[in-house]
Amino acid sequence: MYQLAAPAFAEIDIKKSRFLGQLYPLNSRSEARSKLAEIRSAHPGAVHVCWVLLCEGDSGLDDDGEPSGTAAKPMYNVLVHKDLMNVLAVVVRYWGGTKLGAGGLTRAYSQAISEACKTAELVAVESxxxxxxxxxxxxxxxxxxxxxxxxxxxxxxxxxxxxxxxxxxxxxxxxxxxxxxxxxxxxxxxxxx
CATH class of the missing domain: 3.30.70.240 (Alpha-Beta Plaits)
Structure with a gap:
């Protein structure tokens, strides 16, 4: 298992839509709520703020209006594959005018988190x-x-x-x-x- 040493960020553009991948080291749902409120106020023009929280005993996810299973679930899969815990993954989407379809959304959200993971400094968590x-x-x-x-x-x-x-x-x-x-x-x- 790994956790973040510090927040990590990445941005990708797909068909003029911007996807801002963000990772934050957090330990509770209350911390996640505060961080999500901060992110939403910093990005008032975003059409979606999708997120996944993986914490011991306190996890959750939200597609924030994207078709079910096209945003949070792919983000979750990346976090599980990278063996991360105590993390809030957020993707802020700015609409580019072109529909991406279910497959395109799935790829975009997972890629945004994958790119953020590439910039992250990870620390091994010992039981x-x-x-x-x-x-x-x-x-x-x-x-x-x-x-x-x-x-x-x-x-x-x-x-x-x-x-x-x-x-x-x-x-x-x-x-x-x-x-x-x-x-x-x-x-x-x-x-x-």
Whole structure:
């Protein structure tokens, strides 16, 4: 999976119609609504502002008056093919006077987003895992050293009968972390997550 490091833009002309492809790194539908309102006010002469939002648990798409399936769905397909997430893709269309037909629209909208993707700086997204580590107070420093070694982040610590550390770690390193910490503390640790 990838996400955008910064917004990316491209413009294509097809039979005098202008298609402005835009990509924005976003994390929620509320952010997308604000960005879409901003884009619509910046382009009052546009005939269509079609969009696709891909966020964890909060996605959506809109053809904005274009024939169903000719704008947002092709844009969505490009984003999925590029393995993008947490992104708002927008194509602003200015009418050029010639109808493009369903196939022409599909190609135009997907090409506008593809061209914007070519200019985008992408960042790999690593899956994270949350762990809860419970150990004796005297071993907390060992847990913290192991966290440093695996670039894990201690997000919260609780003290009761034992020290409980809530940790966020790259998912691909979690099993190695668990094994090394268990060996280091000779099994005197409980790891959940």
């Amino acid at each position: 994270m895992q949350d762990l809860t580590v419970q150990t004796g107070f005297g071993d907390e420093s060992h847990v913290r050293r192991c966290c440093e070694k695996f670039a894990a982040v201690v997000t919260q610590v609780e003290y009761a009968d034992a020290a409980t550390l809530h940790i966020r770690i790259r998912q691909k390193l979690a099993s190695h972390f668990n094994r090394e910490l268990t060996e280091m503390l000779k099994g005197q640790v409980t790891i959940k997550g």
